[in-house]
Amino acid sequence: MDAAQEVYGSQYPLVSRYVDILTTTAVEWGLMGPREAARVWDRHILNCAALSELIPVASSVVDVGSGAGLPGIPLALLRPDLQVTLMEPLLRRSIFLTETIKKLALVDRVQVVRARAEDHHQSYDVVLARAVAPLDRLIGWCNPLRATGGIILALKGESAADEVAAAKRQLESARLRAEVLTVRAHPDAEAATVVRLTARP
């Protein structure tokens, strides 16, 4: 059994369906490069699933700049306890997301909001962002969406520590503490680097 099958268990058929959508419709719609298709499981599904261990049970979650549904859809499929909002400003992408959550039977606990983060006025236990903007800009967009006591998780690559250093001023003015964490969805999966932002005590 491969890592994704072990991670997703009984949800594996649904996440496979999502991978089919990413490698066909998302490529046709220009939301995913054709070369990405071969690497979807490692670079996208398991990379996003690695965030799960940092998300408290029964959280409300917003995925800012969801694009083709990453990381929100792999997490919603893995964690039936979460209420997930996929936020995406572009019309074409928001249509793709709406159709995809219907195909995956997720409409009862996943919703799509067509908006830019800075224009959206609701709060969530967990604010997620992957490949959306540098951390200094993300803080201004994501912190107003964070409920009291909530967290921001920014999925970053090797640049994480440098981005934290570059965001020193924004972290101070928003009174946020930053931690750079390494998480994995499975011992055989690649590690993901995450910046977790929480309110300073």
Ligand SMILES: C[S@@+](CC[C@H](N)C(=O)[O-])C[C@H]1O[C@@H](n2cnc3c(N)ncnc32)[C@H](O)[C@@H]1O
């Ligand atoms: C590079 S894509 C990343 C998509 C997805 N998160 C992923 O990891 O594949 C960045 C996405 O952020 C969205 N975006 C850009 N500015 C935004 C803003 N101010 N608020 C919310 N989303 C934004 C874009 O429309 C785009 O879909």
